[in-house]
Amino acid sequence: MKLNSIYSRGLQTGWAEACDGDKKKPILLCFHGFPDDPISWDAQIKYFAKKWHVVAPYSRGVGRSEPCSNQLQRYSPESAVLDAADILNHIDPNKEKDVYVMGHDLGVVLAWSWARSYESRTKGLIMIGGFNLEQMCRRLSWPRQHLKSWYIYMMQIPGFANTLLSALPKPMQKLATILGDRPEAYTTLSGAELAQGVYQYRAFSRKIKTALQPTKRKLKVPVLSIWGSEDAFLLPPTQTELNKDAHDVTIRVLTGNHWIHREKPELVNSLIEEFLNANRITKNTRESVTHRKTTNARKSIPKPSETTV
């Protein structure tokens, strides 16, 4: 796994990247959640690097991604998508590769935003233990979800959460372990990095008004949603809930916690691989689609002798 960075719209933006052998493979874009970093995808990066070009950006303010707390907009989903687009333009300047996007926790918001913005290029979306903003906003009427999401409200209080997380990073991360059964610390973010996550929550909450507007169209990208049954922070989705936002949704609930991709990496990897393979457009299928489109296009152009004046 390599760590890289570029300047995206004036700010350093970092990512982890892994690709064994041929770099012409399709891209698997992985957005991590809070309080995590791309190393949280360690098991997936190692597994999928053989057949995919895995790219896992750092969220704004974490690791190699420069913080920008005086511009809350840079923590919004749209900005994260633009940062990821800049990363992919660097890796794949000709935009030849298909993109499959995956998110965990808050990263699902980013993954969904990516899929909406680049729907034609995205061939599959995997959500692990997270929702898009529209779903989260619909859950404002669910009392049980409010109880589980108490920490989001805490983060909206200016100064409070930042101070707490900066001053007590280890106890706060330990709290996540106790509350959410987070697997053994594979990475420890610094206080400053933890505090950056608060800005993400604040930036997302400012999108509530937009998110509450009725969704105009459903996502056509196939979606796989994976959940741990013992998720301490989010209730698993219902089929009706996800069918409101996407045409083709498969939901899988496994015995496990919020960090199911860390708790059961082999099982989760096999389910992801099954989904990716089922939705992978290979060179052959792409050629046959192109041939069909080209042939149909040729048929529609009249021969010069047939044109009338």
Added chain:
Amino acid sequence: MRGTNPLNPQSLKRQLSFQEKMQFDETAFNWQGGIDLEKMLLPLDKENLVFPGASKEQRIALSQLMGLIVNHTISEMEESLPKLKYHAWEKVLDLYPCAPEVRELGEMFFEEEAKHARVFGKYMHTFAEETGIDLKDLKALLPSAYGSQFQKRVIKNAERGGHAFWWVVTGVEEVSIEIFHAMSEHKQEIDPLFYQIHEKHMEEEARHANYAHLMLNLIAKSPYGKAIFRKKDLILGQLLPIPWVISELSKIKNVKQFAHKHPFFETLASTLPLMSKLSSIEILRRIHMSAPYVSWLINPTWRRYHHSPSRNLGSWRMPFPKHDAVDQGKRYSVR
């Protein structure tokens, strides 16, 4: 019996592929061979609990009627399943869609139940044809679930978000399996076609009981749904069939009006005075406590597989009177 864990994708996939491989074809039975009318359909208890002193001819007629009753009961219950499909199944899966395989297994479950209903119905038609009995007269003696209070209560419970349906299914599947075990000990005395149908039925019911337990597991694990249904639906599922079974069994008294139409009905009508040797209370007691097939369905103490799912769901359990044999851990005995 433990249902497959609905949160375990590998075991779900294994179950799905096994079930696809092992489904029976309803055309594969030896319908051309017909029915051996000299043979029993269900072996009866040696003690003649409800018809003390019955002769050999009477026992054969009773056994054949009992076999048709069992077939028709299962067929009626299984035919009414599609009415409950949405409320009892689709809504549950919609609330907690844990895996696509659970849905596929469920579709298979409902298709196979419809297939069972067709096969049992065909047996009844074949029996009527071979004996020359008017099918309408025969059906007057057999249980009917359609429009019954039993069916209405189960549907209402499902519409409100309850799960009594799945408790009823586990009971019926378990009894179906035990009926075949009882038959298997007397294979030579039983009509071969009837035996063959129940053998195939039992194999699929074993998988269906598994699916009913899987659904109960799913309901136990789901964070949605009302707790009150988890508490009370076991008792409801155990109590609802009782009045229906008893009232449908009492249809045998109607046989008097058909006695002049066919020797089969005449023989059956001749057994009614045997019943009158016992008081109604005694008949009910025997039916409830130890009558083969019937008590297995209406007395939950005979059913062993409710304990584990009821613990998972935290269901209330009602004490039912027990037969000594239940305490001794004996299997259901016929003779």
